[in-house]
Amino acid sequence: xxxxxxxxxxxxxxxxxxxxxxxxxxxxxxxxxxxxxxxxxxxxxxxxxxxxxxxxxxxxxxxxxxxxxxxxxxxxxxxxxxxxxxxxxxxxxxxxxxxxxxxxxxxxxxxxxxxxxxxxxxxxxxxxxxxxxxxxxxxxxxxxxxxxxxxxxxxxxxxxxxxxxxxxxxxxxxxxxxxxxxxxxxxxxxxxxxxxxxxxxxxxxxxxxxxxxxxxxxxxxxxxxxxxxxxxxxxxxxxxxxxxxxxxxxxxxxxxxxxxxxxxxxxxxxxxxxxxxxxxxxxxxxxxxxxxxxxxxxxxxxxxxxxxxxxxxxxxxxxxxxxxxxxxxxxxxxxx
Amino acid sequence: xxxxxxxxxxxxxxxxxxxxxxxxxxxxxxxxxxxxxxxxxxxxxxxxxxxxxxxxxxxxxxxxxxxxxxxxxxxxxxxxxxxxxxxxxxxxxxxxxxxxxxxxxxxxxxxxxxxxxxxxxxxxxxxxxxxxxxxxxxxxxxxxxxxxxxxxxxxxxxxxxxxxxxxxxxxxxxxxxxxxxxxxxxxxxxxxxxxxxxxxxxxxxxxxxxxxxxxxxxxxxxxxx
Numbered sequence: 177x178x179x180x181x182x183x184x185x186x187x188x189x190x191x192x193x194x195x196x197x198x199x200x201x202x203x204x205x206x207x208x209x210x211x212x213x214x215x216x217x218x219x220x221x222x223x224x225x226x227x228x229x230x231x232x233x234x235x236x237x238x239x240x241x242x243x244x245x246x247x248x249x250x251x252x253x254x255x256x257x258x259x260x261x262x263x264x265x266x267x268x269x270x271x272x273x274x275x276x277x278x279x280x281x282x283x284x285x286x287x288x289x290x291x292x293x294x295x296x297x298x299x300x301x302x303x304x305x306x307x308x309x310x311x312x313x314x315x316x317x318x319x320x321x322x323x324x325x326x327x328x329x330x331x332x333x334x335x336x337x338x339x340x341x342x343x344x345x346x347x348x349x350x351x352x353x354x355x356x357x358x359x360x361x362x363x364x365x366x367x368x369x370x371x372x373x374x375x376x377x378x379x380x381x382x383x384x385x386x387x388x389x390x391x392x393x394x395x396x397x398x399x400x401x402x403x404x405x406x407x408x409x410x411x412x413x414x415x416x417x418x419x420x421x422x423x424x425x426x427x428x429x430x431x432x433x434x435x436x437x438x439x440x441x442x443x444x445x446x447x448x449x450x451x452x453x454x455x456x457x458x459x460x461x462x463x464x465x466x467x468x469x470x471x472x473x474x475x476x477x478x479x480x481x482x483x484x485x486x487x488x489x490x491x492x493x494x495x496x497x498x499x500x501x502x503x504x505x506x507x508x509x510x511x512x
Numbered sequence: 513x514x515x516x517x518x519x520x521x522x523x524x525x526x527x528x529x530x531x532x533x534x535x536x537x538x539x540x541x542x543x544x545x546x547x548x549x550x551x552x553x554x555x556x557x558x559x560x561x562x563x564x565x566x567x568x569x570x571x572x573x574x575x576x577x578x579x580x581x582x583x584x585x586x587x588x589x590x591x592x593x594x595x596x597x598x599x600x601x602x603x604x605x606x607x608x609x610x611x612x613x614x615x616x617x618x619x620x621x622x623x624x625x626x627x628x629x630x631x632x633x634x635x636x637x638x639x640x641x642x643x644x645x646x647x648x649x650x651x652x653x654x655x656x657x658x659x660x661x662x663x664x665x666x667x668x669x670x671x672x673x674x675x676x677x678x679x680x681x682x683x684x685x686x687x688x689x690x691x692x693x694x695x696x697x698x699x700x701x702x703x704x705x706x707x708x709x710x711x712x713x714x715x716x717x718x719x720x721x722x723x724x725x726x727x728x729x730x731x732x733x734x735x736x737x
């Protein structure tokens with residue numbers, strides 16, 4: 177049982193909940209850039225939340241399924257079709273054998289997650305199916321998908337598709353063999369009007385930046401640079417200066433750490449971030465806001481709003497409550 | 513020890529402002545103890561040069577209401593429970609210091625006033641210690657460089673440093689596990705594979721290991737590769 181890649185899209189990789197427990201060996205956690213969208217996509221097809229799915233970026237792939245499957249597409253809003261009908265977003269969709277799924281362009285947001293009931297069955301490596309491109313491991317041969325690739329699905333994917341779709345209440349009628357439901361999960365991470373606002377706490381070296389730079393960090397509108405990737409988002413805006421303090425010793429980093437190299441241009445560390453870094457940190461983006469940042473494309477704009485650790489934890493709790501509410505609703509549609 | 517937040521899903525316990533080998537060695541013992549005592553909501557323990565990061569799973573159902581304080585308690589209790597020991601391993605790393613691989617050895621010789629042949633001799637003579645593994649999978653930060661070879665980072669980093677490159681900066685040596693950009697001066701290359709996810713122990717180096725570099729010829733390099 178497999179998925180065939182007809183067109184790979186711009187950057188399509190297998191990602192899951194991440195490769196944890198090995199940062200002391202330099203192994204980055206990686207995983208989905210927008211974990212909320214991954215969680216929802218998996219829940220919609222009845223998978224556990226950290227299961228492997230396809231992360232598609234800006235220009236989507238065309239994939240074909242040799243057997244029946246149950247899929248869900250969450251995150252960025254792609255113009256997408258299943259066979260010759262429009263693919264409904266944010267909900268479970270039953271695709272009969274032989275259906276070609278075409279994801280064209282992201283109309284809103286940047287990254288979407290295509291989950292399949294039973295998951296993507298590439299062999300886990302160091303406890304994860306996530307693709308880590310710089311070291312070329314994980315996912316499918318450690319690389320982005322290419323035309324002609326065959327990606328293994330669960331051996332019982334067709335059976336799971338039938339069983340799970342059968343359990344769903346409020347099923348809609350068939351259109352060209354493609355079947356779905358009348359409800360959808362909420363999109364929780366799509367970027368609002370730009371510049372989007374990201375909450376950020378002062379970083380460990382925040383006080384070493386000069387007054388003007390500290391103000392500018394929170395006042396300026398920053399633009400995501402073209403040389404941004406899964407490792408980090410470089411931001412274009414005013415140059416930040418740190419006159420005091422010389423070289424610093426390398427320290428552990430985390431998702432959302434904002435480093436400032438000597439050129440003064442901040443870099444926000446994203447999913448494939450290095451585990452340690454020796455550049456001064458001006459700020460740490462609140463974890464709850466990282467998935468929305470992951471939905472920005474190069475050229476998009478953002479602002480930072482100062483927050484405390486307590487506020488960042490409240491934002492996390494609030495986001496988690498919305499995710500849990502969506503998961504309960506999905507579970508209810510599956511008959512509890 | 514100072515414990516502070518690292519983002520909102522990790523704590524960083526800092527033990528020193530400056531690099532101290534004794535403290536660093538202690539950190540690695542502490543990390544081993546922490547790992548055996550860590551509750552389920554801790555998902556990574558990362559000893560670095562002068563401190564240890566404890567990463568939480570922010571969505572874990574057992575995560576305490578005040579994770580930063582809980583992490584501090586965990587670190588303090590682990591310090592008391594800690595047996596003081598390094599890994600005890602000594603790893604021999606064959607290195608070919610031939611200029612074909614040692615991309616910056618002529619420049620290092622020029623800046624340090626030490627002949628290229630003596631650079632290899634000085635580099636192999638000292639015992640190096642793994643201070644941390646970080647940045648990229650399997651990349652070690654090693655203390656123990658002969659001070660005569662200590663130079664600042666290159667003014668302009670190389671955009672591509674070949675895998676296996678042995679490089680120096682300040683008082684440290686590193687070995688690049690993969691082809692990456694890098695700003696350290698390359699003085700040799702090892703045929704060893706530093707990181708292989710398919711191996712039982714994927715990383716050749718662990719924090720706390722001792723390392724000896726052994727000079728090899730180009731033909732030995734080709735044979736071992």
